[in-house]
Amino acid sequence: MLEKRHIPGGKLSSWRDRDGDWLESGLHSFFGGYANVHALLADVGISHHVLWQPHTLTWGFPPGFSPRWGGTDPVFEEFHFVDLPAPFNGVGAVLNGKYVFNTLEKLLFAKGTLPVLLGDHAYAERQDDLTYVQWHRKRGMSEHMLRTFFAPMSLALNFTPIDKISAEAMLRVMAYFASSKNASRAGFLNGPPSESFVKPLVDHVRSRGQDVEMSAGAGELIFEDDRVAGVRTLDGREYRAAATILAVPVHDAAKLLPAEMLRDPLVHGVGKLTSSPIINAHLWFDIKISKLSNLIFAPGTILPVHADLGQASSGYEWPDRSFVEVCVAPADDLMRLDDEAVIDRVMRDMQRLYPTATREHLVKAKLVRIPKSVYRASPGAERLRPGARTPTRNLFLAGCYTNHRFPASIEGAVRSAKAAVERAVEQIGVRT
Numbered sequence: 001m002l003e004k005r006h007i008p009g010g011k012l013s014s015w016r017d018r019d020g021d022w023l024e025s026g027l028h029s030f031f032g033g034y035a036n037v038h039a040l041l042a043d044v045g046i047s048h049h050v051l052w053q054p055h056t057l058t059w060g061f062p063p064g065f066s067p068r069w070g071g072t073d074p075v076f077e078e079f080h081f082v083d084l085p086a087p088f089n090g091v092g093a094v095l096n097g098k099y100v101f102n103t104l105e106k107l108l109f110a111k112g113t114l115p116v117l118l119g120d121h122a123y124a125e126r127q128d129d130l131t132y133v134q135w136h137r138k139r140g141m142s143e144h145m146l147r148t149f150f151a152p153m154s155l156a157l158n159f160t161p162i163d164k165i166s167a168e169a170m171l172r173v174m175a176y177f178a179s180s181k182n183a184s185r186a187g188f189l190n191g192p193p194s195e196s197f198v199k200p201l202v203d204h205v206r207s208r209g210q211d212v213e214m215s216a217g218a219g220e221l222i223f224e225d226d227r228v229a230g231v232r233t234l235d236g237r238e239y240r241a242a243a244t245i246l247a248v249p250v251h252d253a254a255k256l257l258p259a260e261m262l263r264d265p266l267v268h269g270v271g272k273l274t275s276s277p278i279i280n281a282h283l284w285f286d287i288k289i290s291k292l293s294n295l296i297f298a299p300g301t302i303l304p305v306h307a308d309l310g311q312a313s314s315g316y317e318w319p320d321r322s323f324v325e326v327c328v329a330p331a332d333d334l335m336r337l338d339d340e341a342v343i344d345r346v347m348r349d350m351q352r353l354y355p356t357a358t359r360e361h362l363v364k365a366k367l368v369r370i371p372k373s374v375y376r377a378s379p380g381a382e383r384l385r386p387g388a389r390t391p392t393r394n395l396f397l398a399g400c401y402t403n404h405r406f407p408a409s410i411e412g413a414v415r416s417a418k419a420a421v422e423r424a425v426e427q428i429g430v431r432t
């Protein structure tokens, strides 16, 4: 395995800064329904590294967000999944909600999302030409639900606003959440991913006699006749292989596949898909700013999804105080601002949600920017996601952008890797 950076893990990588504090590419939660990820964790013997949170999804609203509830305080709505089989456990959570949905909206929600709750995947796939907003309105659901419930979901899912995301991408997630009892239950790693997830995976691979090399960016594919003989690294080393799997982000795959190949229907989407920018903010406070340690979705802020890992996970070495990781989105315009300006905006929204999260209590703030993170699930993008096969018999694609019928996620990346290995075994009889 060849990795371009000096650390492994890609979008799940983490590293210590000069003060010894952990920074990471993104706040990551592992959901209960990630069947392939959990099978992998079990295989490597690290299932216990996932710390399960209560089966509750929490929405946080800044003061004045909705005319339906007054007051000058923020409001938190906790959707507790009830003890029933899916999808009724989620339906129960919505029925018990107080703020987001009124009684009529609860009915409209059930009616509007019925095909999805019933697991009609073909229905979801037919909605890829619409934005989520268009689909939502077509199904007669309210604007209040759109702004409160679905807007932060869309940003958390793909760092893409609700009026720019494909309806299919959102419906797939809803279908997935409704697919099994614990599918939507969130867990966090018991420490930074480099220690709790990536290192054990790399050790596992190495213990089976495979090489994992860092600072070994693939510069070009070596084509010989009608096959790929291996890769030449950016610094000129050659690695030969019976089969090559390109497990890189879509914009890197577009650079490595020859222009002529990008015209082939099997992989033409590689050159057309775009990616969402994202900023991961790390905020260390000298107090606990809230008692909530689960994943929090926050509409009307630039903190659509965040969590207090200081409280949720001891491995972050920030006991009894808050260390909050925030996916700052949409980040398209924020990318142009310098760090101090972004931190100012983030802190403004933090304080609206958590009044004690003041500058005085902020010990330190750090940003990690990823200009091209996951593929952007715009309308029409689903059709562009390639499968594992390429026009070259022994060259395969993997990565969360490929079409494994799942959103860009850890589970999607693992699914894609399995599909690529299966295709390789099928086509050229490579032993695994």
Ligand SMILES: Cc1cc2nc3c(=O)[nH]c(=O)nc-3n(C[C@H](O)[C@H](O)[C@H](O)COP(=O)(O)OP(=O)(O)OC[C@H]3O[C@@H](n4cnc5c(N)ncnc54)[C@H](O)[C@@H]3O)c2cc1C
Pocket: 002, 003, 004, 005, 008, 009, 010, 011, 012, 025, 026, 027, 028, 029, 030, 216, 217, 218, 219, 247, 248, 249, 252, 278, 279, 280, 327, 370, 373, 374, 398, 399, 400, 401, 408, 409, 410, 411, 412, 413
């Ligand atoms: C802020 C953020 C929050 C997220 N939160 C969640 C979450 O809560 N739950 C979830 O399931 N998913 C989440 N995701 C998505 C998840 O991280 C990704 O979908 C997944 O990690 C992608 O894996 P991948 O292997 O496809 O790509 P990557 O992780 O990007 O790995 C690709 C690797 O290829 C390397 N590479 C690139 N070019 C070359 C080259 N030429 N030669 C060699 N190596 C190369 C890169 O350095 C990288 O290490 C989040 C992502 C971000 C950015």
